[in-house]
Amino acid sequence: xxxxxxxxNFVFLIAQGFLGIGAFTGGTLRLAVPAIVLGxxxxxxxxxxxxxxxxxxxxxxKVYIEFFxxxxxxxxxFWFWFIIPTLAGKSLPEYVVALTAFVxxxxxxxxxxxxxxxxxxxxxxxxAATATGLxxxxxxxxxxxxxxxxNMIPALLTQFIVLLKDTSLASIIGYVDLTKAAQIxxxxxxxPFELYLFIAIVYWxxxxxxxxxxxxxxxxxxxx
Amino acid sequence: MSxxxxxxxxxxxxxxxxxxxxxxxxxxxxxxxxLIALALGIVAGALRxxxxxxLRWVASAYVEFFRNVPLLVWMFxxxxxxxPLLPQVIQDWLFDHGVEFWAGVCAxxxxxxxxxxxxxxxxxxxxxxxxxxxxxxxxxxxxQAFRLIIVPIALxxxxxxxxxxxxxxxxxxxxxxxxGVAELTFQTRQIETYTARAFEALAAGTVIYLILCLxxxxxxxxxxxxxxxxxxxxxxxxxxx
Numbered sequence: 001x002x003x004x005x006x007x008x009n010f011v012f013l014i015a016q017g018f019l020g021i022g023a024f025t026g027g028t029l030r031l032a033v034p035a036i037v038l039g040x041x042x043x044x045x046x047x048x049x050x051x052x053x054x055x056x057x058x059x060x061x062k063v064y065i066e067f068f069x070x071x072x073x074x075x076x077x078f079w080f081w082f083i084i085p086t087l088a089g090k091s092l093p094e095y096v097v098a099l100t101a102f103v104x105x106x107x108x109x110x111x112x113x114x115x116x117x118x119x120x121x122x123x124x125x126x127x128a129a130t131a132t133g134l135x136x137x138x139x140x141x142x143x144x145x146x147x148x149x150x151n152m153i154p155a156l157l158t159q160f161i162v163l164l165k166d167t168s169l170a171s172i173i174g175y176v177d178l179t180k181a182a183q184i185x186x187x188x189x190x191x192p193f194e195l196y197l198f199i200a201i202v203y204w205x206x207x208x209x210x211x212x213x214x215x216x217x218x219x220x221x222x223x224x
Numbered sequence: 225m226s227x228x229x230x231x232x233x234x235x236x237x238x239x240x241x242x243x244x245x246x247x248x249x250x251x252x253x254x255x256x257x258x259l260i261a262l263a264l265g266i267v268a269g270a271l272r273x274x275x276x277x278x279l280r281w282v283a284s285a286y287v288e289f290f291r292n293v294p295l296l297v298w299m300f301x302x303x304x305x306x307x308p309l310l311p312q313v314i315q316d317w318l319f320d321h322g323v324e325f326w327a328g329v330c331a332x333x334x335x336x337x338x339x340x341x342x343x344x345x346x347x348x349x350x351x352x353x354x355x356x357x358x359x360x361x362x363x364x365x366x367x368q369a370f371r372l373i374i375v376p377i378a379l380x381x382x383x384x385x386x387x388x389x390x391x392x393x394x395x396x397x398x399x400x401x402x403x404g405v406a407e408l409t410f411q412t413r414q415i416e417t418y419t420a421r422a423f424e425a426l427a428a429g430t431v432i433y434l435i436l437c438l439x440x441x442x443x444x445x446x447x448x449x450x451x452x453x454x455x456x457x458x459x460x461x462x463x464x465x
Contacts, residue, residue, distance in 0.1 A: 192304035207292035
């Protein structure tokens with residue numbers, strides 16, 4: 001066992017692999033952060049459509065959610081790897097492919113979180129807001145969404161942890177995230193045990209810290 | 225977009241056989257992985273609710289360590305990292321017996337065991353404390369009380385979240401393609417490579433995964449109805465969600 005392989009390649013692994021600063025367009029965080037933000041926007045729209053009473057909104061949203069929740073992420077990544085170049089007529093960087101795949105895949109999960117958040121707002125709130133004369137849109141924007149959002153925060157954080165771990169799968173199409181960076185170093189140094197243990201610890205630190213934070217938020221929200 | 229579909233690639237040549245082999249391998253990983261995950265999950269989940277602190281710590285360390293690292297990293301770790309550390313004899317034996325398959329099963333079983341334990345823990349914690357007290361007061365030991373009373377009730381309460389986890393396990397078996405296990409996703413990629421028919425190959429794989437997931441969900445909903453404890457279902461759902 002020789003951990004000098006970690007110290008020698010530390011900058012490459014963390015700056016290039018984890019943060020995305022370096023020669024390649026890569027980075028775990030550079031994929032995960034935009035993916036959760038854009039995924040949440042799309043997920044909110046899908047979640048609202050899923051709750052709508054209009055059938056032409058309700059059914060497509062339901063099919064979207066059930067479809068993406070029933071297919072492995074690996075499969076979805078391969079789909080986009082193939083479809084996007086066909087639609088665009090030219091090959092695009094892995095970053096675009098991976099980001100699109102993650103946004104569309106995560107939106108299905110985030111939509112369910114949004115739905116649960118909206119349904120957690122007590123019915124009396126809706127009735128009271130309607131009684132004061134707010135329109136359907138105003139009701140959603142000023143009364144339901146702000147409260148729903150607060151209730152959703154722990155679940156959103158948990159989903160972000162899942163997403164952060166899932167971004168490791170972007171390495172299968174050649175995106176240089178932390179996992180791919182470790183593979184690149186391993187191809188040169190052949191130190192798999194040390195390298196994979198090291199990235200496991202990096203993932204673990206982020207994920208565990210965030211899950212503890214989510215738990216404390218959850219208990220604070222529950223006691224309010 | 226100009227793409228002419230040719231679905232016949234899925235049943236002409238070797239493609240059909242590959243798909244069936246892929247399904248069988250995926251199911252093989254799924255069944256073995258599920259058995260390991262359930263065994264580890266039940267033990268770790270029960271230990272995390274025990275009144276003895278050291279037992280809780282051991283189980284928590286296992287759960288928190290494995291759950292918070294991506295499955296892909298565990299695959300690489302078990303496949304590339306661990307075998308070179310083993311004695312030469314065991315290495316030779318492993319490489320003769322499909323090391324990638326067993327590394328994949330181990331990675332999935334151990335990772336999902338940690339996730340299952342959370343579901344089981346939530347189920348156990350949703351059972352009123354008085355149940356355990358009543359069991360202990362009838363003279364059962366703690367082990368007996370958990371084995372005979374608490375865990376069986378918890379298992380019947382947690383069917384809905386356990387369904388989610390079981391479906392996740394099936395979907396996550398696709399990650400094994402990264403270490404060269406010839407499961408369903410691997411085989412659809414192989415068909416794509418050989419026939420240059422990506423749409424058809426990926427569509428076939430996707431439909432098969434959807435059918436498998438729906439099958440699991442409907443089996444589990446049968447299990448849920450068959451083993452429901454009257455009057456306790458709602459409680460189990462809120463406790464475990």
